[in-house]
Amino acid sequence: MDIDIERVLISETHIQARVAELGARISHDYAGVDNLLLVGVLKGCMMFIVDLARSIHLPLAVDFIAISSYGQSTESSGVVRLLKDLDTDITGWHVLIVEDIIDSGLTLDYLCSQLERRNPASLRVCALLNKPERRIANIMVDYLGFDIPNEFVVGYGLDFGERYRNLAYIGILKPEVYTHTL
Numbered sequence: 001m002d003i004d005i006e007r008v009l010i011s012e013t014h015i016q017a018r019v020a021e022l023g024a025r026i027s028h029d030y031a032g033v034d035n036l037l038l039v040g041v042l043k044g045c046m047m048f049i050v051d052l053a054r055s056i057h058l059p060l061a062v063d064f065i066a067i068s069s070y071g072q073s074t075e076s077s078g079v080v081r082l083l084k085d086l087d088t089d090i091t092g093w094h095v096l097i098v099e100d101i102i103d104s105g106l107t108l109d110y111l112c113s114q115l116e117r118r119n120p121a122s123l124r125v126c127a128l129l130n131k132p133e134r135r136i137a138n139i140m141v142d143y144l145g146f147d148i149p150n151e152f153v154v155g156y157g158l159d160f161g162e163r164y165r166n167l168a169y170i171g172i173l174k175p176e177v178y179t180h181t182l
Contacts, residue, residue, distance in 0.1 A: 004174055005171035005173065006173065008169050008171050009151070010148075012156075020055050022126065023057075024055070026143060033058065035093050035121070037061045037063060038052070038061070039062075040064045041065060042066040042083075044158050045099060045100045047156045048128045049098045065085060091118060091120070093121060094120065094124075096126055099128070100127070101127065101128065101153070103134045105137035106136055108125065108139050124142040126142065127144055129153065131148055131149070153171065154167065154171060
């Protein structure tokens with residue numbers, strides 16, 4: 001798999017250090033709250049949400065939602081589909097959406113508007129990665145890991161064609177890998 005990576009963008013060490021910082025900040029901001037719910041956006045968040053939850057030193061619950069706007073493409077279609085809804089009634093919960101990457105922001109904008117209608121006590125966003133130059137929707141990110149350039153990245157939960165999620169780092173995928181596959 002490593003031969004498909006052009007270069008490492010964020011090392012495992014840097015990821016783990018930043019996740020620990022985010023966990024400490026979230027622990028501070030939610031101190032005294034006993035109904036914190038992390039809502040992971042599948043599938044890309046899986047590595048991040050596990051490490052983040054372990055670094056938050058508060059009682060919390062975890063649930064997952066699956067939405068898609070990419071399909072098998074490298075770019076968002078702009079059409080959001082709900083693939084799996086939450087199992088938890090979030091009324092009165094302090095909800096923290098945990099997202100792997102924010103690109104155009106359209107998917108996250110849709111998700112926030114849908115969850116806000118369910119009357120949470122609060123709704124915030126934690127994203128590992130952000131591509132500010134790709135933003136279309138105006139999204140407020142409360143907790144951010146890293147701003148990254150407009151490159152196709154994989155690893156630490158992010159995939160291309162369901163591959164590369166298990167890389168411990170975030171790398172830039174060689175263009176010939178995804179241009180030959182499409």
